[in-house]
Amino acid sequence: MNIFTKNFKALKQIVLYEPPKDPPPFVLAEAERSNDTPAPVTSSLAQYEALLRYAHRLADTIEKSLTALKQPYQADKIAALKLEIAALEKQQDKLSPVLETYSLSQSPANQEISTSMEENKLTLEKLYNLPDNQDLIIRRLTIPAQPPVDAALVFIDGISDKNTINLAILQPLMLLGKRDKSLFQKAGLEELLAEYLPGNQVKLVHTFGDITSAINMGDTAILFDGLSQAALIETKGQEHRGPDRPTLEQSVRGSQSAFTETLRVNTGLVRTLLRTSDLTTEMLTVGTRSNTLCAVMYLKSIINPELVVEAKRRLQGITTDAVTQAGMLQLLMMDQPILPYPQALSTERPDRVAAALAEGRLAILVDGSPFAIVAPISFFTLLHVAEDFSLPWVAGSFARILRLLGTLINVLLPAMYLAISYFHQEALPTDLILAIGAAREKVPFPAFVEIASMEFAFELLREGGIRIPGLLGSTIGIVGAIILGQAAVAANIVSPITVVIIAVTGLASFAIPDYSLSFAIRLTRFVFELLAAMLGLIGVSGGIITIIVLLCSMKSLGVPYMAPLAPKTRYGYDAILRGPNAAQELRPDELSPQDIRRQPTVSLRWTKQASGKKKGDKS
């Protein structure tokens, strides 16, 4: 190799690119879709494997019988052998080709429990993807009955209570030694459950579907070799957060507890506020894969039964794979999911739920979600807060009017500014129009661009503010709002009046208590701004008419959204204004409750009674 070749090679290495010789990086291959038709079941192999396992078991039993027969006569051993042979016969019945093919074509969850422990274990392994899946624990043990029985405890680590399993299941079962009864006798299992298992909810089941749904909730299943039944013991015990203070719906005078992620804790919180046998909690499961538990709560003697039927019909009619949040479920079951206006109330406060139930509404709680869905509601419910009724009615009404005004300002203020400054200058005092003109003198953009850019900045701040870590949040919020606004004015990008308008609008948007409503109203505002910039007050009034038509046409679980205004119903002094607590005699008319009367006309009977004190009694 001469120096020329060497130099050439070095040069070539520098100039020419050669890909590195690493293994190719992972790229997710595109799945080949075959029009969603399931692949044909290839069950024959599984069928042969099952037969093989049966043959092995048969050979074992024959061997066992031979040794037993060779030895001197032992009644108990012979009895045990008899039972084992009976179990084998049962298994053989199931292995008939027709039945086997049928049960294999079924999903494993629908399979019946087999008498063979090995078969059951294989089924469980298939169901839970063992041994890859480390969550499912199968604990083998021998129950020292007469004869001893192989058993297996099945539970999921992390959602079941280990102490209960140790003390209330394992300990009694393993100390069964002194018992000389046979488990295989008639009602032997029932006796075992009744005498030895101190769990508070115990039941016997026959299919794997029951087993999986129970252990997915945190229960423990016990499988017995030779029995086609399993015992389920309640051992739920997942780690969870306790009820905390409400974060979104804070109140000064209302209760200070909020829902948590555990369904049973949440239903309990509601029940502590409504301690009546009338309060019904129906449990339903939603989501084919998530199997999320939902509770539908209502007061049986008050609510219109059609509402319950409709809510359950909608819940049961949802076919989706996973429901992980209450908000998701709300959108899946609401009347007009395409409109941004919330058609159900999402609340984290048990006291609001209890108040709504007492009015004849129903609540849906979702396991794993600290929010309850209350339906049906009206638009005005979304402007109410929990403590309205803790304040004197004047103060409560004032707060409600303030919120309503805030909502109107939020929708209309920037639009009105645009419409008036573009088309209707005569509607402003001369001083103001001159001031606006002077402020806009150096701004190079049209008023619409000013408003739009400030809106955009504000929305960015709001969206960013949610994700800024808590410690920095307030600082960055102030920096964003003040510095940005100030700098934009100083740089002549926007006029001060625009900053004022956007700031007031932003402030007003925080007066809307409901988060989803606030979102919907912001979206409406953008439409109004566009209409105002294009068509002036004509556009704004057209928008108002459209919104009113839209709101009046909406329904929340079949109940008109704008009730009691449109359609006009009996007014219970609890929509825009609220009357004194003693005057709230009727439940909302639009809900058509079974019992419309909440309290008698004279609810304060003490005002009509003579006080105990006698006249002239000074004590």
Place this chain on the structure above:
Amino acid sequence: MTLKQYTIRLALLILGTIPLLFITGCYGARETDEMGFVTVLGIDKAGDKDKITYQIAISPKKGSTTPSEEDPWIISSFTTPSLAETRMLLNTTIPRPPNLSHITTLIISEEKARDGLNPILANFMRNRNYRENIFFIVVEGSAEDYIKQNKPVLEEQIHKFYETTFSSSNMGYFLKVQLHDLYIRLKTAGGSAYAVYSGINPKNGENKPQGGETPEQKGEPYLPGGIPRKGTATAVDFVGLAVFHGDKLIGVLDSDETRAAAILQNKFYNGYIGVVDPLAPEKDVININIFMTEKPTITADLSGDKPTFHIDVKLEGELLGVTSYINYEAPKYRELLENQTANLMKGQIMKMLKHTQTLGTDPAGLGLYLRPKFSNTAKLQDANLTALYEAAQFEVNVSVKIRRTGLLRQSSPKSQGGTL
């Protein structure tokens, strides 16, 4: 309908409607900083044409705290045969299209007003650019000069000057007149049109009273330009009333007569007058704050050819200062003072009525009280209410009650040394 179809339909709908908004959308949109806001409009007579003067506000400069030396307005005058076309001419001289919706004041020269208001109002009442609450002023001399010389000191912008002036016009020396007031008076039988009368004061301190004061009064009646004053205030005086016969200016009322006209229309709130001391008429004066507590009672009698008006005015007074220190708080002295004041007011009212009768105009609107005397509309339309007013007789009865004596409850005579 599936969600996909729904979305497509919605998208098509939006795509179809939004361009329509642009096509049919209003092109009248103007940025606020792209308009010249006219705040005052003046009309003069220039031969057989009109001279139109526009006063256009300049927006206050951002950030400037000290008022600039230059006036915050532009003044532009045009001599044209048509008011509407002048806007086009105005647009050729300033870069921004003029916006007339913020005109606060319409100023018309006396000369133009004598020719009649109807041709002017024809423009103003029909066009939606002009508000009906424009203040209406008739000025002595030329409107253009008036606009040029009116430089308010307290207010920066000229529209603010007029707004403030007329929002506090309840002392009676001038009245607030807006375009629709004028229009209503022009179109209604009974009562004549009138306008604010204003003019330039030379500010040389020269006293030019109108004369004709009653023997009981100390102060003198004035017209614009006659008030003896000096100083740095703006040169314009608002005093008096321009009165019309039909739509033509026929004369002017002085300050006392204007107040009398205000009292008869219940547009007078309070005013300060100096009354000649009834017990020491040579040099002493009693200052009284008089105010109206009741609407005047006016009844008309049309049983004969000539109508008779019975006018009953009730006034109250508060003593402001008694230079003679006579105890006018005591009932017997108070009555003297009350009669003196009542005679003063009665004299002024009578003077106004006689003056307007000779002018052939009815600014107090007494003709309105004649209308119920006609049995049907046809008869009312046939009758000439102004002519009836000219021939009318008046029975004026003024009563004054002095109820308040200020902070002193009883006056005691001056001490020997001439001090208190």
